Amino acid sequence: MSRRWIQNPNRCSDEYLDGIEDFIEFALRNGMIETYSIWNLHGEQLDPPSSSNATRMDSVEPIVDPNDQVMDIIEDVFPFASTNINNEREDDVPTPIHSAEFEQYEKLLKNANQELYPGCESFSVLTAIVELIHGKIKYPMSNLCFDYFLGVFKRMLPTDNCLPKDHKQAQKVLNGLGLGYEKIHACKNNCMLFYKEHETLDTCLICNESRFKMTSQNRTTKIPQKVMRYLPLKPRLQRLYMSTHTATDMRWHKEKRVDDDVMRYPADGEAWKEFDRTFPEFAADPRNVRLGLATDGFNPYGVLNQHHSTWPIFVFPYNLPPWKCMKKEYMMMTVLITEDPGRSIDVYLRPLVDELKDLWTNGVRTYDKLTGKMFTLRAAVMWTVNDFPAYAMVSRWSTNGYMACPVCKEDVTSGWHARKFCYLGHRRWLPWDHKWREKDKEFDGNTERRLRPREWSGDEILEQLNRLDFAPFGKTVSWPDLLHI
Ligand SMILES: [Zn+2]
Ligand SMILES: [Zn+2]
Known part of the structure; x- marks a missing residue:
């Protein structure tokens, strides 16, 4: 051969x-x-002989002591507490920013070290609460049901046990692990927020509506007419770097992604590459966060209350690998509005926009568990994700009427047929010699001789937006319908 x-x-x-x-x-x-x-x-x-052993070991579920797991969680949340970090410089050691934070840490540590009852070896108070609450969330359990079982367990255990008596007490112990939110008062008519420079006002500057509900004189606490919830973004982004797993995943887009000619991830797209070219300083550190922003209304009450709609605003990091970045674990709710904000959504976006601007210009000092050092984390919003009606609210380009297409802008081919707006001219995107361009009867009776509409650059769109005068917001202000620039 x-x-x-x-x-x-x-x-x-x-x-x-x-x-x-x-x-x-x-x-x-x-x-x-x-x-x-x-x-x-x-x-x-x-x-190599050892690797086959390792595979066998991997397939067996490792037995982890729940007490160790809970200690890991505490160390992740309070990175200044872990002592085995290799720091090259003194100032790389994360320090507790607030003394309140340190107090919370000490409280959690106390519960983590306290036996559930004298002589109990397998459970600390904190481990017991974490496991019970985990079960409550995993198998959606009402507070009432949870309290009932907690009472039963408490009676089963020796009398001097330290199990909390209800969900409120259990939640209190866990408070230090969670992330809080701010309540910001808003004008009843959505004109403005009582926030930052307007925080001390009692009436709306635009419609003169009172900030608080009319209550009897002897009540000491005032009840606000409307409240929005704001969940600060910075601590949530910082948490992504507090665990080695997520800190590795946040670098995926640069360090693990296969960079070939195939389009399978936002970083393969032209927008991402152009962004990197324009802001090389931002792109140089893969830990800087690229966010998507999405909003839509939904009705949590279903048929029970047809008129209600709740509007959450989410952001999510595109740094993560594609099989993770759209998972609900990584979606961060930042704003919660308890009614349809309509065109006043900008009013409610203000705290988020303020924080995003700060994250873009100044960034925030963040502890990276993977390197054991502090770094300045910056963030940018790359894309917004909306359905068409919400797109109009967020972008201000009206998605109704003759010029509904935000891509074609004034170059759209639209008409009024059968008592409806119709948008035609899609053949303009076909190659110049495509046979469908010549067909007339099959389409609207005309051959297509026009080129595709030109693309607008971000700068051009910004320049157009700057020419607009965004009139005051709110339900009481009469305002021309959404604009076509
Ligand atoms: Zn008002
Ligand atoms: Zn179009």
Whole structure:
């Protein structure tokens, strides 16, 4: 059998292909050496003996002490507490920013070290609460049901046990682990927020509506007319770097992504690449966060209250691998509005926009568990994700009427047919010599001779927006319907 074909560099040549065919026939006729099961002479790696052991070990679920797990969580949340970090410089050690934070840490640590009852070896108070609350969330359990079982467990345990008596007490112990939110008062008519420079006002500057509900004189606490919830973004982004798992995943887009010609991830797209070229300083650190922003209304009461709608605003980091970045664990709710804000959504976006601006210009000092050092984390919103009606609210481009298309802008082909707006002219995007361009009867009776509408750059759109005068917000202000720039 000739073996000259093996040296032929062109593996598609007839000589090479014929050679392979002859070789397979030869192998079929004569068989192969049975002991040659690992093809180490043909590129296959010989398994080192330890690695096969390791695979076997991996497949067995490791037995982890729940007490250790809870301690890991506490260390992740309070990075200044872990002592085994290799720091090169003193100032790289994260320090507790607030003394309140340190107090919370100490309280959690106390509960983590306290036995559930004297002599109990398997559960600390904190481990017991964490496991019970985990079950409550995993198998959606009402507070009432949870309190009932907690009462039963408490009676089962020795009398001097430290199990909390209800969900409120249990939640209190866990408070230090969670992330809080701010309540910001808003004008009843959505004109403005009582926030920052307007925090001390009692009436709305635009419609003069009172900030608080009318209550009897002897009430000491005032009840606000409307409240929005704001969940600060910075601590949530910082948490992504508090665990080695998520800190590794947040670098995925740069360090693990396969960069070839195939489009399968936002970083493969032109927008991402253009952003990197425009802001090389931001792009240089893969830990800087690229966010998407999404909003839509939904009705949590279903048929019970048809008129209500709740509007959450979410952001999510695109740094993560595609199988994670759209998971609910990584979606961060930042704003919660308890009614349809309509065109006043900008009013409610203000705290988020303020924080995003600060994250873009100044960033926030963040502890990175993977390197054990502090760094300045910055963030940018790359895309917004909305359905068409919400798009109009967020972008201010009206998605109704003759010029509804935010891509074609004034160059849209639209008309009024059968008592509806119709948008035509899609054939403009076809290649110049495409046969469908010549067809008239099959479409609207015309051949298509126009080029595709031009693309607008971000700067041009910003310049157009700056020319607009965004009138005061709110229900009481009469305002022309959404604008077409
Ligand atoms: Zn008002
Ligand atoms: Zn269009």
